[in-house]
Amino acid sequence: MEIFDLLMGGFAIALQPLNLGLIVFGCAVGLFIGAMPGLGSVNGVAILLPMTFLVPPTSAIIFLGAIYYGAMYGGAISSIMLGIPGASTAVATTFDGRPMALQGKADFALVAAATASFVGGSISIVLFTLFAPPLADVALAFGPPEEFALMILAFATFIGLGGDDIPKTFFSIFIGLVFSAVGLDIVSGQPRLIFFELPGFFHGVNFLVLAIGIYGIGEILWTMEVSKGNVVVSQANVTIRGIGKSLRALLKTTKTMLMGSFLGYFVGILPAAGATPGSLMAYGIAKATSKDSDSFGKGNVEGVVAPEAANNAASTGSMLPMLTLGIPGSPTTAILLGGMVIWGLEPGPLLFVEHKEFVWGLIASLYAANLFALLINIAFIPMFIWVLKMPFTILAPIIFILCIVGGYAPTNSMHDIWLMFIFGVVGYLMRKLDYPMAPAVLAIVLGPLAERSMRQSLIGSHGDMMTFFERPISGTIMVLGIVLLLLPLVKIVRRREAAT
Amino acid sequence: MxxxxxxxxxxxxxxxxxxxxxxxxxxxxxxxxxxxxxxxxxxxxxxxxxxxxxxxxxxxxxxxxxxxxSTEPYMDARTVRIFALAAGSLFVMVASIHLIGVYGAIPLFLIFYMRYMGSHPWRLTGVLAVAMPVVTFFFFEIALKISLPKGKTEPLFYPLYDMFL
Missing domain, CATH: 1.20.58 (Methane Monooxygenase Hydroxylase; Chain G, domain 1)
Structure with missing residues (x-):
């Protein structure tokens, strides 16, 4: 009952005129960003986070949460209409969504994607509401060793489950953590890593500078390279009658939607996994368990609903560790977490005690955002198709400008603008060589907390590293982290055994 | 590669x-x-x-x-051109902020990008080159009260400060 009361309190906050307006606006902006090829929720949230300083923190997180949701819906639009995923989270949607569009069933595919996203979102929010408070209660007992163990687990999941090149993933984590250490030493207060004695480094490297550099400037450079320019936009004629017919047809896919929703939610909770692997796994399972698996890849609607339900569910799932443990479940939530620090909120279980209105306002807003994203998505499909036709030579400079002014706003420093430019260009050059960038963003956000908890633990234990293993919770988490770190090694050994 | x-x-x-x-x-x-x-x-x-x-x-x-x-090139000629133009123009834009400020750099960047790289008509380019700094000014300076760098153009904004702040 307590959860119900808190949720109702959250709705009272989420449905205030300002917040409701921000939910609707955020969903529309998110849909727009998600629909653009190559851009996803992480880009939208990174670029627009500085714009939220105008409103209180609760309204800001509600707005960004709505962008996150909208972008998840929007990703399917370009996957289906262009055959180019709006974001990596919508890659799996392309497999069957595009063939459906080419067969003249674009309207059915779009309605299926929107409906599945709604189902995935709805189920995951209910699960989130039920799981978050008990998990936060457990986390309240955490001390520095447990916090540090959680950080290790978060980084280990990138190694064990991330699927990227292992040494390069490690490198990305390490460099992100080193950049988080720039500025003043947290214990002695002495200047540290002041490159070329530039005064701008005294206030550290703001995570937003790295995030906007990589996900704003770097991403646009990347998209300009990979987009060929000659894409064909399919036509879709969405009518009320057509929607009704599509919904009736979708009843047959209920099982697949439910599978995608639950799978996506639990995969989304894992720090390195998130919506992309969740949607790909859901697609794989839907294909493997379907009676008509041969038609997958040729326009089977189940191949659209499974990944779309999963990626929306995963986006909510990734917020669970962010709010309860202070560990982001995806790059987007890493940026949201960094935003919370800027707004003066300490991420973690204490939020549920000290800032109930913030947490429950956000949770309630997700219910509303899910509904509005569905309505806006279906109502404005023709507009989003028009958006897809917008030349990138108009969009790219606008985004570049948003990055520059948005990156300047939090720190009022030209030093940070130059740093952002360097991060964007170097990040793009490194990404071309398969260096994953998400671990670096996660690391720069978690770095200060990781260092603080490690040093506090070691001071408390007089330098005994066993302190991380002797306490039951931190020991269990550390062992889990080590298992994940060893997972790629096991895979290599098995592969070699199979080869011989 | x-x-x-x-x-x-x-x-x-x-x-x-x-x-x-x-x-x-x-x-x-x-x-x-x-x-x-x-x-x-x-x-x-x-x-x-x-x-x-x-x-x-x-x-x-x-x-x-x-x-x-891999035997593939790291960047083909087309990519080198796109990268050099986009990153180069962005570099010039950031550098010019020190001199002519954000509100001078934005229109110049948009004009270069849209006319030279996108070959868009002057009318569209002009509308965006004017609208973008105006919207940026009202959003950041007036609504958010965040002063963006203006370089040597700072005195030109004094009447606007008197009017809106």
Whole structure:
């Protein structure tokens, strides 16, 4: 009952005129960003986070949460209409969504994607509401060793489950953590890593500078390279009658939607996994368990609903560790977490005690955002198709400008603008060589907390590293982290055994 | 790709060594009663970066990673052109902010990008080149009360400050 009361309190906050307006606006902006090829929720949230300083923190997180949701819906639009995923989270949607569009069933595919996203979102929010408070209660007992163990687990999941090149993933984590250490030493207060004695480094490297550099400037450079320019936009004629017919047809896919929703939610909770692997796994399972698996890849609607339900569910799932443990479940939530620090909120279980209105306002807003994203998505499909036709030579400079002014706003420093430019260009050059960038963003956000908890633990234990293993919770988490770190090694050994 | 893989790994190895040297300006060992020194955390992480680079270089020589076997170019001519124009124009824009401020740099950047790279008509280019700085001014300066850099153009804004702030 307590959860119900808190949720109702959250709705009272989420449905205030300002917040409701921000939910609707955020969903529309998110849909727009998600629909653009190559851009996803992480880009939208990174670029627009500085714009939220105008409103209180609760309204800001509600707005960004709505962008996150909208972008998840929007990703399917370009996957289906262009055959180019709006974001990596919508890659799996392309497999069957595009063939459906080419067969003249674009309207059915779009309605299926929107409906599945709604189902995935709805189920995951209910699960989130039920799981978050008990998990936060457990986390309240955490001390520095447990916090540090959680950080290790978060980084280990990138190694064990991330699927990227292992040494390069490690490198990305390490460099992100080193950049988080720039500025003043947290214990002695002495200047540290002041490159070329530039005064701008005294206030550290703001995570937003790295995030906007990589996900704003770097991403646009990347998209300009990979987009060929000659894409064909399919036509879709969405009518009320057509929607009704599509919904009736979708009843047959209920099982697949439910599978995608639950799978996506639990995969989304894992720090390195998130919506992309969740949607790909859901697609794989839907294909493997379907009676008509041969038609997958040729326009089977189940191949659209499974990944779309999963990626929306995963986006909510990734917020669970962010709010309860202070560990982001995806790059987007890493940026949201960094935003919370800027707004003066300490991420973690204490939020549920000290800032109930913030947490429950956000949770309630997700219910509303899910509904509005569905309505806006279906109502404005023709507009989003028009958006897809917008030349990138108009969009790219606008985004570049948003990055520059948005990156300047939090720190009022030209030093940070130059740093952002360097991060964007170097990040793009490194990404071309398969260096994953998400671990670096996660690391720069978690770095200060990781260092603080490690040093506090070691001071408390007089330098005994066993302190991380002797306490039951931190020991269990550390062992889990080590298992994940060893997972790629096991895979290599098995592969070699199979080869011989 | 193969050459770029090696060059990047070596460049990052040098950067790691620089980070180790910078970190070692503070103590990197254990200080009695205080715990790990202020430089320990970044120093050992930089060591980790260096180890990763060494592994990447070893794989390159043994040709065991996909990129170390790749025969594809790192950037084809079209990509080099796009990258040089986009990153170059952005560089000039950021540099010009110091002199002519955000509100001078934005229109010039938009005009160059849309006219030269996009070949869009003057009317559309002009509308955006005017609208973008106006919207930026009202959003940041008036609504958010965040003053964006104006360089030498600062005095031109005094009447606007009097009018709106």
């Amino acid at each position: 193969r050459v770029a893989e090696l060059v990047m790994a070596l460049a990052m190895a040098v950067f790691s060594l620089y980070l180790m040297w910078k970190s070692a300006e503070l103590p990197i060992g254990w200080i009695p009663e205080e715990g790990p020194g202020g430089g320990a955390f970044p120093f050992w992480l930089s060591v980790g970066m260096l180890v990763c680079c060494v592994v990447i270089v070893i794989r390159w020589f043994r040709r065991t990673s996909p990129l170390s076997r």
